[in-house]
Amino acid sequence: MPLDTALRARASRVIPGGLWGHLNAARLPEGYPQFFARAEGCRLWDADGREFIDFMCSWGPIVLGHRHPVVEEAARAQAARGDCLNGPAPVLVELAELLVATIPHAEWCLLAKNGTDATTSCVTVARAETRRRKILVARGAYHGAVPWCSPSIAGVTEEDRAHLIPFDYNDAASLEAAAGCAGADLAGIIVSAFRHDMGVALELPDPAFARAARAAADAAGAALILDDVRAGFRLDLGGSWETVGVRPDLAAYSKAIANGHALAAVTGAERFRDAATRVFTTGSFWCTAVPMAAAVATLTELRRLDGPARMRAMGERLRAGLDRLAARHGLAIRNSGPPAMPLMQFADDPGARLGEAFCAAALRAGAYFHPRHNMFLSCAHGEAEIDAALEAADAGFAAVARLG
Numbered sequence: 001m002p003l004d005t006a007l008r009a010r011a012s013r014v015i016p017g018g019l020w021g022h023l024n025a026a027r028l029p030e031g032y033p034q035f036f037a038r039a040e041g042c043r044l045w046d047a048d049g050r051e052f053i054d055f056m057c058s059w060g061p062i063v064l065g066h067r068h069p070v071v072e073e074a075a076r077a078q079a080a081r082g083d084c085l086n087g088p089a090p091v092l093v094e095l096a097e098l099l100v101a102t103i104p105h106a107e108w109c110l111l112a113k114n115g116t117d118a119t120t121s122c123v124t125v126a127r128a129e130t131r132r133r134k135i136l137v138a139r140g141a142y143h144g145a146v147p148w149c150s151p152s153i154a155g156v157t158e159e160d161r162a163h164l165i166p167f168d169y170n171d172a173a174s175l176e177a178a179a180g181c182a183g184a185d186l187a188g189i190i191v192s193a194f195r196h197d198m199g200v201a202l203e204l205p206d207p208a209f210a211r212a213a214r215a216a217a218d219a220a221g222a223a224l225i226l227d228d229v230r231a232g233f234r235l236d237l238g239g240s241w242e243t244v245g246v247r248p249d250l251a252a253y254s255k256a257i258a259n260g261h262a263l264a265a266v267t268g269a270e271r272f273r274d275a276a277t278r279v280f281t282t283g284s285f286w287c288t289a290v291p292m293a294a295a296v297a298t299l300t301e302l303r304r305l306d307g308p309a310r311m312r313a314m315g316e317r318l319r320a321g322l323d324r325l326a327a328r329h330g331l332a333i334r335n336s337g338p339p340a341m342p343l344m345q346f347a348d349d350p351g352a353r354l355g356e357a358f359c360a361a362a363l364r365a366g367a368y369f370h371p372r373h374n375m376f377l378s379c380a381h382g383e384a385e386i387d388a389a390l391e392a393a394d395a396g397f398a399a400v401a402r403l404g
């Protein structure tokens, strides 16, 4: 019996559903492994030793490549001195200075562990500063896994979401109408870096929409909050809305910040410093030093390599190759999203049946893609790896063509 199968059977007895959340392989196409043994660069190996070129990068955190030597050396050096101490190590200040120097809107930062910590802190700081309650949130956007924002309503009360007002991403009129509903009680507007709702084509932010969000926040004296948890440091080191020329008041980061080490950050403008001082924000592991050392190394390395440009170029190579192969197989596809965080879907494939067949066959041929969620490139993906993955994609297209 494959080790993955045996582990799943054991897990199902002691872990509800076999695994919590989005990493449950039951949500993935046929043949996808649940357990992984190791990873290196842009490759990973499952528990049964199958090797894949990785296009999920741990769902975002791996931005330089798995087990990046510079990052791991910095982490090891810090670990040798200590990780979980009675307070932070000096590297906290070094990292905070680096974030403030790298991100134009940032005058200060707070650190935490998960993206949800960061988005929730942004909302709390916005409310503390404005002494108001309403938060505008785009329909279908993902901002984390606690009651105010979880995609599931299990265990959530109406009161948890009482002060949220929905709008449609990239629709300035709907955002302005939502701001009108909030009136003098508007505390903040939270926006994703781009529209990355699961299962639908990705949409880059329309610059006019981004400017309208900035104007609506300014007109009301509310905070514009950028949820850059997923895209931060992959598209632009200064924040993902630098690409549309709009700066937030508060931003949430996590995922790529420390190349796989557990860390999140909130960055903020001067006006929100006092509120960030008054809000009580902490956690048992929020001051661990190893992830901070890893983050300094990650951000320094990303800047040295011009990581975003490199990932964009490789994403464009992947996209062009997918287009070419799909055309050769007579299949209609749609690529969407930023090249470094792409999604490929088949035309007329609402349940992603074709997408699943493509991914299952590509997986057997050695590439780990995703049919519904945006994928992630890393700086470890070079031309040779993209071309090898395209060979696996060719097998995926052949399987879809056979379905007829």
Ligand code: PMP
Pocket (backbone or CB within 6 Å): 113, 114, 115, 116, 117, 119, 142, 143, 144, 145, 192, 227, 228, 229, 230, 254, 255
């Ligand atoms: N916001 C966005 C845009 C995300 O993609 C995620 C994680 N997928 C989160 C918030 C929550 O981050 P975490 O899972 O680290 O709590």
